[in-house]
Amino acid sequence: MAKSPAKKASAVPAVSNRERPNEPERYKATKEELLQLYRQMLLIRRFEEKAGQLYGLGFIGGFCHLYIGQEAVAVGLQSALNGDTDSVITGYRDHGHMLAYGIDPKVIMAELTGRAAGISRGKGGSMHMFSTEHKFYGGHGIVGAQVSLGTGLAFAHKYNEDGGVAMAYFGDGAANQGQVYESFNMAELWKLPIIYVIENNQYAMGTSVNRSSAEDQLYKRGESFRIPGIQVDGMDVLACRGAAEEALKWVRSGKGPIILEMKTYRYRGHSMSDPAKYRSREEVQAVRDKSDPIEAVKRELEGFKVTEEQLKPIEAEIRKIVAEAADFAEQTPEPDAAELYTDVLVETY
Amino acid sequence: MAIELKMPALSPTMEEGTLAKWLVKQGDVVKSGDIMAEIETDKATMEFEAVDEGTIAQILVPEGTDNVKVGTVIALIAGEGEDASTAAAPAPAPTPAPAPEPAAGEDGGPKKAESGTAKLVSDKAATVADPEVPAGTEMVKVTLREALRDAMAEEMRADPRVFVMGEEVAEYQGAYKVTQGLLEEFGAKRVIDTPITEYGFAGVGTGAAMGGLRPIVEFMTFNFAMQAIDHIINSAAKTNYMSGGQMRCPIVFRGPNGAASRVGAQHSQNYGPWYASVPGLIVIAPYDASDAKGLLKAAIRSEDPVVFLENELLYGRNFEVPKLDDWVLPIGKARIVRPGKDVTIVSYSIGVGVALDAAETLAGEGIDAEVVDLRTLRPLDTATVLESLKKTNRMVVVEEGWPVCSIASEIVAVAMEQGFDDLDAPVLRVTNEDVPLPYAANLEKLALVDAARVVSAVKKVTYR
Incomplete structure (x- = not known):
């Protein structure tokens, strides 16, 4: 069960004279914005359900980590970024972040099936997808590596003085990797423009946060580096968006890095091969019933008098997009054998 | 008294x-x-x-x-x-x-106590001019250390995306003084002291390269890069392939490699074979200052990630370097540093000096050895090696490093697979002993490769 964010009243800053960002406010979305967020989240949900299905049918191999349950995080945060200047990097649970950036579901799905038309020409797979066009830098399979790499992207933003911000996502499990803290230290030392997003979905594979983390309030993990942290309800897309706005304000004003701990939940196992015996069926069901991020947006839309009936065409459209992506991914050819040897190096020596 | x-x-x-x-x-x-x-x-x-x-x-x-x-x-x-x-x-x-x-x-x-490394440092240089140097070029004496610094400085002047980061590279002027003077010329934005945090800054450098910059990451020694090897291999070397050619990582990881003097096992190791086994990396290990300068400039300009292995024992040695405005060498080309006809001695980095010492001794005994400096370990210039083998029909590989799964092993395999008909004797390896490097001076001396062993290996393959 997702813990609710720490209450304001109990959030006593460790050092009171240190400047802190404001408590973020829930984003006040227009009806159109809300519909767009709904659409993106639904696309991720349906896409991932289809990916799970194709995995079961043998079209997708290896590791495949689904984002179901966490949709509000990537959609809410990335809706606040400037796609022309800001960069995004994440770990291996990366399908959602790409879809949230508007990358064509067809080339993502075709990568999952290992086809030449895949975004990495079939040579990356689920965990290794990139889009330099969208400033999406992967897609990294080593837990925590994206934190140092993302810090390097932030370094490049500062070096180039391009006004961009890097957003580096990592999980509660990665939050215990040493290089995360090496990166925190340099990011604050050099005041790098980076938002560290801890997607706390409660489980690092099968180990719960409480069983792995001496300090389980992960937003506090930057304190000894003087990096402020904010805990956010990651099941509420408007809370996510609001937190992103506040974090961006902090980072863009040159105050250095900031940490957002997104309290969220993954419905599926760690990967497709995870039977998820470490938690009860009831626990998962309770989150689905009470905290589902997409159902929450629907309720929000009711405030704008948008009925379930009116959402049906969106649902149908999304299903069509996903079905087409799946058909494409199943039918488009595998890479040529000659592709085995391409792109090992850029230059010829 | x-x-x-x-x-x-x-x-x-x-x-x-x-x-x-x-x-x-x-x-x-x-x-x-x-x-x-x-x-x-x-x-x-x-x-x-x-x-x-x-x-x-x-x-x-x-x-x-x-x-x-x-x-x-x-x-x-x-x-x-x-x-x-x-x-x-x-x-x-x-x-x-x-x-x-x-x-x-x-x-x-x-x-x-005399270090066993003393015998590694030869005073020999190539006996023939590098064919890449235009005829009539003035040559100047430069230390290896200065040549490396000059290469970085020239590339930093030419390309604002190039910067240097690492421990003690800026204000301290480099732990081994290779970055001396760079801070003064280029300022703290481009010459960056890092905390002692190899994994972290190797990742930051790699990320910066992905973000469009051209980082030179200095490791105080490559022994410490084991902390960072995940980023060198998993992040830098593989990304271009995994992204289907979308995401490049033009970065240079450089620093001293191999045995230093009396510093014990944890600070004395040759990582050439480790990195050379990784597709997606360029691995360069020059011997003299001229190659070091020309190849470091090429490495900085390369679109691919480069591991550039230097040798601390050679930093202070003077070599002839061509006085040219832009001395850049091709990556992936070996060089015959001493022509000969009776036997081919293949080596790289500090081993080249050992090979040249041995060749001189052998010359006194009537054996005319050809010495090939590989210079680049990946991609390996097998053509030059095989061409030389065709001429001499005998080969010895000299490597300041362990014997198992070494560059020497690789050269032996290449000779077997592609040069078998040219061989008049088995190819022999002359390497360090297969032990962690000991501290005691006498043991250190026993553990490290030397010219005497090369001479006796050459006599074996020439049946003398």
Whole structure:
């Protein structure tokens, strides 16, 4: 069960004279914005359900980590970024972040099936997808590596003085990797423009946060580096968006890095091969019933008098997009054998 | 009895230095801890403290003297109750004494421990000009250290995306003084001191390369890069392939590699074979300053991630470097540094000097050895190696590193697979012993490759 964010009243800053960002406010979305967020989240949900299905049918191999349950995080945060200047990097649970950036579901799905038309020409797979066009830098399979790499992207933003911000996502499990803290230290030392997003979905594979983390309030993990942290309800897309706005304000004003701990939940196992015996069926069901991020947006839309009936065409459209992506991914050819040897190096020596 | 003050060794590899300045004069009374002189090594100016108490009886080496060998008597101190003037009477000549032999000193003092690495550092250079150097080019003597610095400086002047980061690269001027002067010229934005955090800054550098910059990441030594090897291999080397050619990672990881002097097992290792086994990486390990400069410039310009392996023992050695505005060498090309017809000796990095030493000895015995410097370990220039084998029909590989799964092993495999018909004898490997490098001077000497072993291997393959 997702813990609710720490209450304001109990959030006593460790050092009171240190400047802190404001408590973020829930984003006040227009009806159109809300519909767009709904659409993106639904696309991720349906896409991932289809990916799970194709995995079961043998079209997708290896590791495949689904984002179901966490949709509000990537959609809410990335809706606040400037796609022309800001960069995004994440770990291996990366399908959602790409879809949230508007990358064509067809080339993502075709990568999952290992086809030449895949975004990495079939040579990356689920965990290794990139889009330099969208400033999406992967897609990294080593837990925590994206934190140092993302810090390097932030370094490049500062070096180039391009006004961009890097957003580096990592999980509660990665939050215990040493290089995360090496990166925190340099990011604050050099005041790098980076938002560290801890997607706390409660489980690092099968180990719960409480069983792995001496300090389980992960937003506090930057304190000894003087990096402020904010805990956010990651099941509420408007809370996510609001937190992103506040974090961006902090980072863009040159105050250095900031940490957002997104309290969220993954419905599926760690990967497709995870039977998820470490938690009860009831626990998962309770989150689905009470905290589902997409159902929450629907309720929000009711405030704008948008009925379930009116959402049906969106649902149908999304299903069509996903079905087409799946058909494409199943039918488009595998890479040529000659592709085995391409792109090992850029230059010829 | 006057106390002899000897020129001190101020680093593990120092053999001589400049007596820059005396801070005491004849007749001064000194006590332990007083600073008596400033001594310049090839890396830095160091202060020389008194250990003994007494009166300076005589200064034997005047300030400003260059090339004072370690162990030379530079002054005499008269102890308590001694007459400083008589103590000076049997003054030895002020000419620098030869470097002490490792055997018991002539005064019967303790045996000076000589590092096994001394025999690795050859004074030989290529006997033929690099064919890449245009005829008539003026050559200038430059240390390996300066050549590397010049390469970085030139590329930084040419391309604003190039920057250097690492431990002590800026304000300290480089742990081994390779980045000397860069901070002054390029400022703190482009010459960046990092915390001691190899995994972290290797990742930051790699991320910056992905973000469009051209980082040069210096490791104080490649031994510490094991902390960072995940980013070198998993993040830098594989990304271009995994992204279907979308995401490039033009970065140079550089620093000293291989055995240094008497620093023990954890600080003495050759990572050439490790990195050379990884598709997606370029691995360069030059011997002389000319190759180091030309190849480092090429590495910085490359669109691919490069591991650039230097050698600390060679940093202070002078070599001829062509005086050209833009001396850039092709990556992936070996070089014949000594032509010969009887046997091919293949090596790289510091091993090339060992091979050249052996070749000279062999020449005296009527064996004409060709020495091939691989220069780039990945991609390996097998064509040049095989061409030489075709000519000599015999081959020995010399490597300052372990024998198992080595570059030498790879060359042997290439010779078997592609040069079998040209072989008149089995290819032999001459490498370090298959043990962690020991500290004890005698054991260290036994563990490291040397010219004598190369000579005997060559005699085996030439049936002499």
